[in-house]
Amino acid sequence: MATAGKVELAKAISQKIGVTQKQATEFINSFVETVEEKLGGGDKVQLVGFGTFMTRKRESREGRRPGTGEKILIPASIVPVFKAGKGLKDKLNNR
Template identity: 50%
Template sequence: MNKSQLTEAISEQADITKKQAHDALNTITQEIANALAGGDEVALIGFGTFKITERGARTGRNPSTGETIHIAASKSPSFKAGKALKEALNPSV
């Protein structure tokens, strides 16, 4: 499912226009990004938690030349699925 398909699904389920669904989805994703950029976690109970993880500096290799290179430490967004989402994906028998 891509962003356009998600917008259409939201529009149908919430009985709102596609423009309203598009605006709502953009606002949600932008606010999650803003919170992460500010160092905060975003917890959606039952769905999951978005947070920033630190990736340490490391040594890598340039695949074209084989040269050893230094890869600087960086921050990366991560998502941990919540209990309800996990249960929805793995229903018990």
């Protein structure tokens, strides 16, 4: 399975909608920046049929330092989460 990065996505978008690859890259950058801003502000970003971007709070927990086995406290953090929508799941499963 190949991995499509920003360049490959921009090329595919530019061919699909007839814009330059530079314009497609600007769109991708703007989309990512906007999602980051919304999530940073505590909002969810929902694209019906595709999925929902959201954040979750991960509580602090005890862990171990790999090299020494010493116990350490891993602090609480906010993590991004993506939940795939029904339309995306169906498309991947050819339904």
